[in-house]
Amino acid sequence: MASSSKKPKEENKKKEKSKTEKPEKKASTPQKSNKSKPKPDKSKKKSSNGTPGIPDPSSSTESNENKTQKNVKPNNKRKRKEKEEENGGEATVCRFPMNRIKRIIKSEDSSVAISQDVVFLVNKATEMFLEKFSEDGYKCSVKDRKKSLSYKHLATVAHERKRYDFLSDYVPQKIKAEDALKEMNSTETGEG
Amino acid sequence: MVDEQERLLPIANVGRIMKQILPPSAKVSKEAKQTMQECATEFISFVTGEASDKCRKENRKTVNGDDICWALGALGFDNYAEAIVRFLHKYREAERDKATQNKASCSRSSRDKDEQDSSEDKSDQQPHQQTDAPTPITARV
Numbered sequence: 001m002a003s004s005s006k007k008p009k010e011e012n013k014k015k016e017k018s019k020t021e022k023p024e025k026k027a028s029t030p031q032k033s034n035k036s037k038p039k040p041d042k043s044k045k046k047s048s049n050g051t052p053g054i055p056d057p058s059s060s061t062e063s064n065e066n067k068t069q070k071n072v073k074p075n076n077k078r079k080r081k082e083k084e085e086e087n088g089g090e091a092t093v094c095r096f097p098m099n100r101i102k103r104i105i106k107s108e109d110s111s112v113a114i115s116q117d118v119v120f121l122v123n124k125a126t127e128m129f130l131e132k133f134s135e136d137g138y139k140c141s142v143k144d145r146k147k148s149l150s151y152k153h154l155a156t157v158a159h160e161r162k163r164y165d166f167l168s169d170y171v172p173q174k175i176k177a178e179d180a181l182k183e184m185n186s187t188e189t190g191e192g
Numbered sequence: 193m194v195d196e197q198e199r200l201l202p203i204a205n206v207g208r209i210m211k212q213i214l215p216p217s218a219k220v221s222k223e224a225k226q227t228m229q230e231c232a233t234e235f236i237s238f239v240t241g242e243a244s245d246k247c248r249k250e251n252r253k254t255v256n257g258d259d260i261c262w263a264l265g266a267l268g269f270d271n272y273a274e275a276i277v278r279f280l281h282k283y284r285e286a287e288r289d290k291a292t293q294n295k296a297s298c299s300r301s302s303r304d305k306d307e308q309d310s311s312e313d314k315s316d317q318q319p320h321q322q323t324d325a326p327t328p329i330t331a332r333v
Contacts, residue, residue, distance in 0.1 A: 121261070130210065133231065
């Protein structure tokens with residue numbers, strides 16, 4: 001009981017000591033520090049808790065502490081990203097949104113249950129497919145002596161390689177309307 | 193009604209991947225990007241359709257990573273299957289690391305709170321808190 005009553009006096013003494021210590025530093029600090037005289041106690045207390053105790057004026061200490069606290073979170077995020085990059089590099093970074101991939105899979109077959117690993121694998125496989133298809137299309141554009149990769153080159157690649165047979169309906173080769181009509185007429189006469 | 197763009201992968205992501213793999217001097221027409229967008233979506237449907245058919249034949253309800261790898265091999269994308277298995281192991285390791293880091297950060301934050309509450313007297317703090325900048329505890333309140 002008595003000890004509890006003594007504590008605030010001790011703290012007041014500490015405040016007085018801290019006030020006496022301050023004026024030397026206050027001269028170099030801005031005027032805002034005058035308003036926040038009682039603050040240094042918190043800084044000292046906080047230092048006891050484990051945070052680095054810096055004997056600066058109260059406002060700057062708290063603002064610095066708040067900044068350090070605020071900066072801790074983004075630094076942690078950066079460190080995590082760096083660790084991810086160190087661990088797997090591009091292996092763990094997904095290029096497409098997972099939710100969109102899930103939606104596409106569900107649209108194909110809604111009754112199928114899929115695990116998170118599957119979404120990741122499909123994500124990476126799609127990325128690899130895009131890279132390969134782009135490379136093949138670019139080679140075709142180089143053969144054609146064009147600087148720009150166009151639909152025509154992708155259609156040529158899809159038509160020529162067996163691996164891309166499943167895309168034949170999605171990347172058909174463009175033909176002139178006259179030729180298309182001739183083919184239609186020939187098929188009709190052939191059937192008839 | 194589902195938007196056409198929501199049915200496909202984002203064109204920005206598709207364009208970024210193409211730019212990264214092609215030489216810097218190469219250009220890609222808008223039509224080509226749109227075509228790639230549709231082809232990538234069709235690729236996803238193609239592979240997962242094959243994998244889900246396999247599961248259905250084997251009377252299984254859940255498609256797993258092995259089914260996807262099998263489907264890639266069956267459809268002529270053998271080299272993809274080998275590479276993505278390695279990616280999967282690294283992905284699982286990264287997920288485990290994230291889980292352990294989250295647990296550690298949660299335990300640290302809870303310890304800091306306990307230490308602050310025990311060391312500080314609330315009666316002395318309240319007047320200071322009113323004038324001072326918001327601390328984490330008061331900010332949450």
